[in-house]
Amino acid sequence: MSEPLQDLQDLAGRHIVLGLTGGIACYKAAELTRLLTKAGATVQVVMTEGAQAFITPVTMQALSNRPVYTSTWDAREGNNMAHINLSREADAIVVAPASADFIARLVAGVTDDLLSLLCLARPRDTVPLLLAPAMNREMWSHPATQRNMAQVQADGAHVLAPASGAQACGEVGEGRMQEPEELLQGLVAFFQPKVLAGRRVLITAGPTYEAIDPVRGITNLSSGKMGFALARAAAEAGARVTLVAGPVHLETPQGVTRLNVKSAQQMLDAVLPLAAAHDVFIATAAVADWRPAQLAEHKIKKDGSGQVPQIAMSENPDILATVAALPQPPLCVGFAAESQDVAHHARQKLQRKKVALVVGNIGPATFGQDNNALLLVDAQGDQPLPADGSRAPKLALARALVADIARRLPKA
The missing domain is CATH 3.40.50.1950 (Flavin prenyltransferase-like)
Known part of the structure; x- marks a missing residue:
């Protein structure tokens, strides 16, 4: 370790x-x-x-x-x-x-x-x-x-x-x-303050991997560190935590139940049966928006012609929106990893997916890093975390975000 x-x-x-x-x-x-x-x-x-x-x-x-x-x-x-x-x-x-x-x-x-x-x-x-x-x-x-x-x-x-x-x-x-x-x-x-004592929290973390053929696939640079930090912070706060993790090489935080998946569909299949039994759903994972429409049976080979194979794509399921649309959904928190206009895109995501909170950040500046800067976007407005807009360790941010989420929950 x-x-x-x-x-x-x-x-x-x-x-x-x-x-x-x-x-x-x-x-x-x-x-x-x-x-x-x-x-x-x-x-x-x-x-x-x-x-x-x-x-x-x-x-x-x-x-x-x-x-x-x-x-x-x-x-x-x-x-x-x-x-x-x-x-x-x-x-x-x-x-x-x-x-x-x-x-x-x-x-x-x-x-x-x-x-x-x-x-x-x-x-x-x-x-x-x-x-x-x-x-x-x-x-x-x-x-x-x-x-x-x-x-x-x-x-x-x-x-x-x-x-x-x-x-x-x-x-x-x-x-x-x-x-x-x-x-x-x-x-x-x-x-740590037990602000989530007695609560159940479901978290997704890391990237997804969408296979093209048996040896290649589509993924992204998400390390999973923010999601794992949130899982640790929620467990520290007294919650029973289930972490659905894409393909990452991170140790499971103490007291956390972990389910490993690869693709977006696998992540949805793991999350959906569990979501209604949880008080909070935090969609930290960087889920691929699209996947190849068909998985090639064998490795796609170059034939020397210079022609690039055409790969038809299908849209992946929207895990956060699906959970938010449940008859009795948990408190839903989304993440928006953007390359520009974080506040604008995070607010669009908040309204489109009908969730309580979207956490925005600049993806290329945080993937694989141990620190980050977040923007909390809800119906009332925007709030940087840390308040001065600087960067902070992801675990410190996770603890602050967990405290914010706890304040949004109805009294048990």
């Missing part, structure tokens, strides 16, 4: 207590600390005795630039109450890795080390506890562990669920701690 963009400083001003318990996944905590600090957070590391068998406090101190705490009786605290002071200073306590033993002791309220003690002593209404379990697949699936996971969540902890994959013991299965980049995304998402 590539490193996530850090220029948003998503955790600026946040103070994170990062707890490490005994497990080989401690090596990932070093990278997690680096990513947290790059995202703007300050990180205070607390380690159990077991954790110190896998990674040293020296390493964690160097990465966090703060002294590491390992003992309940640490005399550096003036009142000798590290468990009180550390928990009161935190915006969140993150335990990564959280071993089966540590989770069991949290459930039982056993506090025989500093980390479990400060978790118990934290102000539960203001200092959230996030757990990233890490253990062998048999340990994870054991009924005792599953009972403990249910109880610790009932007690108020938030679980960053483990992934399935190769484990240090040589086995393969669930229980592997999430990668540092995934944990960072999970923590960032935790802090």
